[in-house]
Amino acid sequence: MIKVEGLTKRYARTVAVDNVSFEVQKGQIVGFLGPNGAGKTTTMRVLTCFLPPSAGTAQVAGYDVLNAPMDVKKRIGYLPESPPLYPEMEVSEYLQFVGRLKGIPRGDLARRLDEVTGRCAIGDVRNKLIGKLSKGYRQRVGLAQAIIHNPDVLILDEPTAGLDPKQIIETRQLIKHLAGDHTIILSTHILPEVEQTCEQVIIISKGKVVATDSVENLTNRLRGAETVAVEVEASNGAPEAGAVLQRLEQVAGVARVLHRETKNGRHVFEVESLQGQAVRPALARGVVEAGWNLVELRAVSLSLEEIFLQLTGGDAAAGGVQ
């Protein structure tokens, strides 16, 4: 659906996007992840025909952004970082304007308007002035504006920025619901957002793509060894943490055991396995055979956050990872 090859965008002095290539299949949700200033917005602006590329090509639904911008524009919905709203307009008036601008036939306009106001949950503010809306509502009106013409491709630039936690969850759910009908690219610097909403991740840093993969693969690929959290119940002081630790260390395939804490009579350990060894069954057996109560045994997956830091270097932390 989207095909980007060797895309480069130079500004007067800086290279914002440097030889970026990626592909997005139809119906996918792709997370565009990177610290602030990595080139996410610039790439999106090229895809939406707002900026022409300095070199390379970008195609949306088979149309080139330089040669057939009109065909591309018809097929994309775009929500820039700050929603493009006219404060002096009422919500419904604004959506009608955008709908007409996007070329929705007169007869379909009312139906589309009802549909998007329902989908984005903005029905109760339809007749309010946009200037008087709260940030959350503005963001949703912005999203409604992006989907009003039912585009094939949705490009969302930091759709949850500046929202409160409840609104963030609602917006993410909304985006998930939109997948399937639409191909979605969303940019963010918030990692859990990608883990929760996206199927694929493109990690970009300093204008370059540093990783493209599915969320699952990326986590697996970078996880050298498995980390397992083990919780053992102790009653009347037995067993002692030291004894459990010793027992766990003897299990085959275990590289290292850390005693995390003892709380409410439960010892919590973190066990790291050797590369490529599945140690969980052996760990469970070890604890149970010793006659202790195994309360919890859980694989701790390496979070995307850690992967991200590994890939982009230390400056990701400065980029506002939440």
Next chain:
Amino acid sequence: MRNILIICRKELKSYFASPIAYGLMAFFAAISGYFFYVATAIFVRRGMESAMMGRGMPMDMSEWVVRPLLMNISVIGLFLIPMITMRLFAEEKRSGTIELLATSPVRDWEIIVGKWCAAMILYTAILSISLLNFSFLFIYGKPDWKPMLVGYLGLLLQGGCLLAIGTFISTTTKNQIIAGTATFAVCLLLWVLDWVSAYETARWARVVSYLSVVTHFESFAKGVIELKDVVFYFSMIFFGLFLTARSMESLRWRA
């Protein structure tokens, strides 16, 4: 065509959703009303004087009232136009809505012409207030309506050309105040260019004077349509809108 109408309608709504349109109308009504009063008062007084002196020659209303009034309105227009055009693109650039327009399936020139048309309609609406003044002349006298019509045509053409220049200036900045001030400066310049012809008759002076929008309005005020003036105004409108299109395109390359 459909897109032009969509943009134009939206711009008109914004004009009338804010106090700008009403403010400009009130300002224009007051000023043109005052000029009308002064012009007719002088006309009546002179008329009475010449009647007392026993001169039987009737005074020409077109020459004494209509023409000076049209000239005055054309100068008031120079002050109104920056207020009309300053927000057209500057505001869209400031608030980021330009991204919505530029990523919608609309061509740049459709956006530009739509916005310019909206500015033209507002300007025409403001001008039409002065028709109220002129209608009094028809109640109490029999002025010739044809030169008046030509005068209004001239006002519209002159306005259109300054509005096109103002639209262009509005694309060059995010700040409405800067856009307005710069447009006012250019309007003023295009007006006073005409003054060099008062003391200089060399070829360069005639060229400079030709560029003045007011020079070309004079014949319209007299009720005469001259082809060279019409050509001048139309080419200026085209030139202004052409510059706007170039400027909008350059936004994308520079961004």
